[in-house]
Amino acid sequence: MGTALIYDEEMTKYKLLWVDPACKIEVPERLTVSYEALVRSGLSDRCVSIPPREATDAEILLAHSEEYLEAVKKTPYMTLEDLKEFTLQYGDVYFHPNIYHCAKLAAGSALQLVDSVMTGKVRNGIALVRPPGHHSMRSAANGFCVFNNVAIAAQYAKQKHGVKRVLIVDWDIHHGQGVQYCFEDDPSVLYYSWHRYEHQKFWPNLRESDYDSVGKGNGAGFNVNVPWNKVGMENSDYLSIFCHVLLPVAYEFCPDLVLVCAGFDSAIGDPEGEMCATPDIFAHLTHLLMNLAGGKLCAVLEGGYNLTSLPQSVCQTVQTLLGDPLPQPAGLRSPCKSALESLQCVRSAHRRYWSFLKHAANQPSTDISTKRIKLANEEEGKTEMAVEERAAEIKEWPEPPERPSPPVRCASLLPEDVACPDGLKLFSSSKDLHPLLASKLQNGADDQDALITVSRLYAMIEKMLTNEIGSGLVLISDISAAMMGALQDLPSDLVDRVLVVCVGKEKDLNYLTTDGKMLFVQISDEDKEKEKNKYFIPVSLKKGCSDTAGFIQAVLGLLLPLAYEYDPTLVLLVRTPGSGVDDSMWQQLIGLLLGFAKGHTLVLMQTNEKVHVGPTASALLGRPAPPLLELQTLDQEDGEALERLRERLQTDWKMLQTTSEGTE
Numbered sequence: 001m002g003t004a005l006i007y008d009e010e011m012t013k014y015k016l017l018w019v020d021p022a023c024k025i026e027v028p029e030r031l032t033v034s035y036e037a038l039v040r041s042g043l044s045d046r047c048v049s050i051p052p053r054e055a056t057d058a059e060i061l062l063a064h065s066e067e068y069l070e071a072v073k074k075t076p077y078m079t080l081e082d083l084k085e086f087t088l089q090y091g092d093v094y095f096h097p098n099i100y101h102c103a104k105l106a107a108g109s110a111l112q113l114v115d116s117v118m119t120g121k122v123r124n125g126i127a128l129v130r131p132p133g134h135h136s137m138r139s140a141a142n143g144f145c146v147f148n149n150v151a152i153a154a155q156y157a158k159q160k161h162g163v164k165r166v167l168i169v170d171w172d173i174h175h176g177q178g179v180q181y182c183f184e185d186d187p188s189v190l191y192y193s194w195h196r197y198e199h200q201k202f203w204p205n206l207r208e209s210d211y212d213s214v215g216k217g218n219g220a221g222f223n224v225n226v227p228w229n230k231v232g233m234e235n236s237d238y239l240s241i242f243c244h245v246l247l248p249v250a251y252e253f254c255p256d257l258v259l260v261c262a263g264f265d266s267a268i269g270d271p272e273g274e275m276c277a278t279p280d281i282f283a284h285l286t287h288l289l290m291n292l293a294g295g296k297l298c299a300v301l302e303g304g305y306n307l308t309s310l311p312q313s314v315c316q317t318v319q320t321l322l323g324d325p326l327p328q329p330a331g332l333r334s335p336c337k338s339a340l341e342s343l344q345c346v347r348s349a350h351r352r353y354w355s356f357l358k359h360a361a362n363q364p365s366t367d368i369s370t371k372r373i374k375l376a377n378e379e380e381g382k383t384e385m386a387v388e389e390r391a392a393e394i395k396e397w398p399e400p401p402e403r404p405s406p407p408v409r410c411a412s413l414l415p416e417d418v419a420c421p422d423g424l425k426l427f428s429s430s431k432d433l434h435p436l437l438a439s440k441l442q443n444g445a446d447d448q449d450a451l452i453t454v455s456r457l458y459a460m461i462e463k464m465l466t467n468e469i470g471s472g473l474v475l476i477s478d479i480s481a482a483m484m485g486a487l488q489d490l491p492s493d494l495v496d497r498v499l500v501v502c503v504g505k506e507k508d509l510n511y512l513t514t515d516g517k518m519l520f521v522q523i524s525d526e527d528k529e530k531e532k533n534k535y536f537i538p539v540s541l542k543k544g545c546s547d548t549a550g551f552i553q554a555v556l557g558l559l560l561p562l563a564y565e566y567d568p569t570l571v572l573l574v575r576t577p578g579s580g581v582d583d584s585m586w587q588q589l590i591g592l593l594l595g596f597a598k599g600h601t602l603v604l605m606q607t608n609e610k611v612h613v614g615p616t617a618s619a620l621l622g623r624p625a626p627p628l629l630e631l632q633t634l635d636q637e638d639g640e641a642l643e644r645l646r647e648r649l650q651t652d653w654k655m656l657q658t659t660s661e662g663t664e
């Protein structure tokens with residue numbers, strides 16, 4: 001299924017008609033440069049073009065009051081003076097004779113996107129709209145927003161498509177207070193937002209944007225605010241918040257639909273955000289959400305004011321929605337102290353609502369809310385520094401890397417009697433021994449067949465690293481022998497950093513190395529807590545890999561952060577017989593692992609488990625994993641063991657940190 005693209009140049013036909021420094025950045029070119037970049041890169045041709053439509057009154061009233069709608073309806077007929085007068089009642093927004101029409105198109109675009117995804121016409125999609133929506137409230141325009149496009153879309157999805165749980169991820173750098181107000185007592189809509197906050201000194205300067213606004217009444221726990229109290233946040237900060245806050249909560253919430261308030265003012269170069277995350281980070285943020293809700297994801301443009309990083313970020317997002325390989329998330333380092341403080345505060349504020357956060361640490365001793373009160377009392381004037389001054393610090397950043405799709409998306413090495421699943425291409429490798437193995441033959445290696453198997457594995461790995469093949473699926477009769485053969489002194493000129501994820505128990509692991517060429521993560525029911533090798537991470541679950549809650553917790557809170565920090569050039573995923581992992585969990589794992597090593601994941605399974613070949617192939621082809629069934633709660637002892645493991649490892653692996661204690 002395809003990716004929808006909703007855009008219409010009509011939404012460029014309004015602009016600021018008077019002087020207002022706070023609003024001058026919201027220009028029509030935001031939309032044109034984004035769409036033109038999609039056209040130039042050939043991405044728009046690969047999308048399913050869906051026309052926008054005007055939202056009806058009834059649809060707008062899903063999130064707004066009648067009096068507000070009636071008032072906005074009058075604006076097309078206002079004189080310039082009336083428009084200025086009308087605008088004065090709201091904050092940081094402007095009106096124009098054509099903005100009501102565009103606001104209906106923006107909201108209608110979001111609804112068209114929801115319809116296209118919910119009816120299965122497309123898998124996912126993006127709507128390039130203006131005016132944005134997430135600041136507008138029931139009876140007020142605000143922050144360049146007139147109607148709350150995503151809030152209306154969430155209500156519409158519930159009402160028209162019977163969606164039970166909607167996840168809204170707001171990666172715009174501003175807090176979508178309009179969305180928060182709309183759903184704060186509604187447990188069927190989980191609103192997650194990070195936003196520049198600086199202890200309430202940054203616009204819209206709201207006390208309720210802080211991490212302790214967790215939702216009200218039945219909605220308690222379903223509003224997650226992550227305040228950025230410093231500018232300059234980087235890719236590592238964004239990814240660690242996704243791994244340690246958003247994803248555990250999102251997987252436990254188990255949404256039927258994901259809506260993204262896709263604001264790109266959180267990218268480097270933006271005068272509003274002043275952050276340092278590069279445009280390719282949106283490839284990863286999008287990918288990490290694509291295995292939720294069976295892949296049903298609707299992204300709706302919010303902010304984004306740097307006319308270079310905005311189109312780059314939009315293209316990165318669309319390319320991931322289309323299923324292209326991800327760029328390596330290079331240059332990750334430890335999240336900064338301020339990000340870790342926010343991380344710790346959010347996790348402790350939500351500990352009581354989400355079993356996946358149950359083991360989160362307490363609020364940091366240097367409680368950041370006291371800073372908020374102190375700083376907020378200082379003279380307000382400083383916060384209103386003109387936008388131009390802030391924009392002066394615009395940084396340089398590299399063009400996002402190319403993300404070419406390999407000619408063969410997924411190759412397979414199967415025994416003759418196993419049919420090649422559709423979409424996979426049988427890997428034909430020469431019968432003679434791989435030169436790298438010739439040495440093993442000389443010192444009389446015994447088992448010829450094993451050597452041939454390893455030889456073909458090496459040949460497949462080589463084709464991956466030259467990007468002739470994306471991923472691979474290999475069935476072998478004896479998995480232990482194959483792992484021994486392949487991993488025993490793995491030739492360094494074959495691959496320099498391989499992440500081995502071993503699902504299930506595996507007896508002798510004496511090919512482990514300590515030189516960092518291989519990071520070995522094992523999830524099983526074997527308890528090996530005494531391991532001291534930084535590159536061997538044994539995760540033990542009492543009930544083994546069949547325990548979905550424990551498994552997903554290990555994947556999200558341990559494996560993902562480790563993999564981001566390690567940044568492998570190859571992922572080797574091994575499923576040992578009798579692991580007990582269920583297919584939907586297995587597909588989730590594959591889907592998430594494809595985000596690393598430019599999609600070069602090689603799956604090793606034993607021939608007697610060929611019944612799992614179909615689901616494995618489907619996941620390797622980038623098809624979304626089915627939603628996980630309602631997760632049981634996390635086993636207490638497993639949760640504590642995972643926490644101990646994370647504590648022990650975080651001195652070596654900075655992406656595992658979830659508290660600010662101990663950081664300089």
Ligand SMILES: CC(O)(O)NCCCCN
Nearest residue numbers: 092132143174203302303
């Ligand atoms: C959509 C948005 O979040 O980017 N709007 C930002 C408004 C900033 C006003 N100072």
Ligand SMILES: [Zn+2]
Nearest residue numbers: 172173174303
């Ligand atoms: Zn914004």
